Amino acid sequence: xxxxxxxFIQTSAKSVKKRKSELEKFKKxxxxxxxxxxxxxxxxxxxxxxxxYERIILSNPNSSYIxxxxxxxxxxxxxxxxxxxxxERALKxxxxxxxxxxLNLWTAYLNLEYNFGKEQTxxxxxxxxxxxxxxxxxxxxxxxxxxxxxNYDMVEDLCKVMVKKFKNSARVWLNYIQCxxxxxxxxxxxxxxxxKQLMKRALQSLPKRKxxxxxxxxxxxxxxxxxxxxxxxxxxxxxxxxxxxxxxxxVCRLxxxxxxIVFSVGVVIKELIISICFFIGFLLFD
Numbered sequence: 001x002x003x004x005x006x007x008f009i010q011t012s013a014k015s016v017k018k019r020k021s022e023l024e025k026f027k028k029x030x031x032x033x034x035x036x037x038x039x040x041x042x043x044x045x046x047x048x049x050x051x052x053y054e055r056i057i058l059s060n061p062n063s064s065y066i067x068x069x070x071x072x073x074x075x076x077x078x079x080x081x082x083x084x085x086x087x088e089r090a091l092k093x094x095x096x097x098x099x100x101x102x103l104n105l106w107t108a109y110l111n112l113e114y115n116f117g118k119e120q121t122x123x124x125x126x127x128x129x130x131x132x133x134x135x136x137x138x139x140x141x142x143x144x145x146x147x148x149x150x151n152y153d154m155v156e157d158l159c160k161v162m163v164k165k166f167k168n169s170a171r172v173w174l175n176y177i178q179c180x181x182x183x184x185x186x187x188x189x190x191x192x193x194x195x196k197q198l199m200k201r202a203l204q205s206l207p208k209r210k211x212x213x214x215x216x217x218x219x220x221x222x223x224x225x226x227x228x229x230x231x232x233x234x235x236x237x238x239x240x241x242x243x244x245x246x247x248x249x250x251v252c253r254l255x256x257x258x259x260x261i262v263f264s265v266g267v268v269i270k271e272l273i274i275s276i277c278f279f280i281g282f283l284l285f286d
Contacts (some may be wrong), residue, residue, distance in 0.1 A: 047073070062094050064104035071108060080116045087112065091132075103133050107141045114145055136166055143179065152183045163201070170210040173202040174217050181225040 047053060053070045060066050067090040075083035087109050094101050106129040113122040129138045139162050146154040159176040166172040177198060180191045202214055 050074075062098050062101055064090070064094065064098075064101040064108075067094070067105060068108045071112065075112070075116070080112070083112055083116075084109075099133070103137060103141070106133055106138065110142060110145055114149070136162070136169070136172070140175070143175070147179070147182070150186065152179070152187065155179050156183070163205075167205040168207065168210075170202075170206055170213045170217075173198075173206065173214060174221070177202075177218055178221055181221055185225050 047056070047069075050073075053066075053073060057063075057066060057070065067086070071083050071086045071090075074086050087105060090105050091102065094105065096102070106125075109125050110122065110129065113125050126138070126142060129141075139158055143155055143158050143162075146152075146158070156179065159179050162172045163176055177195065180195055180198070183189050184191045199214075199218065203211060206214060
């Protein structure tokens with residue numbers, strides 16, 4: 001089980017169907033990506049000129065994977081202007097319906113400008129990417145870029161913008177929380193009060209049905225980033241879960257998964273027994 005996934009608290013048939021569709025789409029995209037990677041590997045020795053890349057692109061015009069490889073080739077051989085020209089050309093050629101392929105190209109463009117361009121050109125590309133893609137996804141990509149460079153000042157600035165623009169998204173608030181916890185772990189920063197106020201704002205902004213997702217995922221993050229005691233005591237109790245009408249079997253599962261992260265098998269069994277007792281008590285007295 002991937003504990004970062006939240007499907008176990010998504011209870012409607014519609015959400016299950018949507019997640020199944022997303023999973024199938026993801027698997028299909030991964031299969032295509034592997035085929036493209038194999039194609040590049042097979043032709044690796046041949047891809048030593050612009051003409052060779054042009055031939056492979058002619059038969060695969062909608063592959064961001066191949067286009068990004070071509071951009072890297074031109075960056076190495078001819079410099080940033082040629083690389084920019086290649087990306088701009090790719091953005092015009094790739095079918096507009098291929099949203100993920102377009103996003104991959106814009107992500108590559110952002111990385112190119114961050115690593116080899118100037119701050120002004122990076123911001124211009126960022127603004128264009130926001131217009132051409134799902135803004136939320138572009139913000140996530142930009143945040144990941146700054147996180148890899150350990151520029152947590154910019155990470156935090158972007159997170160602040162996101163929680164204002166997408167205040168009803170639990171994932172956006174959780175992303176901000178995770179960034180703060182990563183900053184704390186990496187830089188030994190004191191974020192206790194900031195985190196407290198952020199959680200308060202998140203609970204005020206989000207609809208009640210999303211509170212369980214926020215609290216449970218926050219507890220998992222506390223475990224993951226080193227504060228296991230705080231993660232264990234985060235208020236995702238049976239009473240809180242039932243107050244939000246979370247189905248009983250999901251309550252037991254959520255509580256168990258939360259404990260499984262850091263405790264031994266023996267303690268996990270104990271927690272399971274306690275959860276089952278709560279479950280039976282609910283059935284008897286509800």
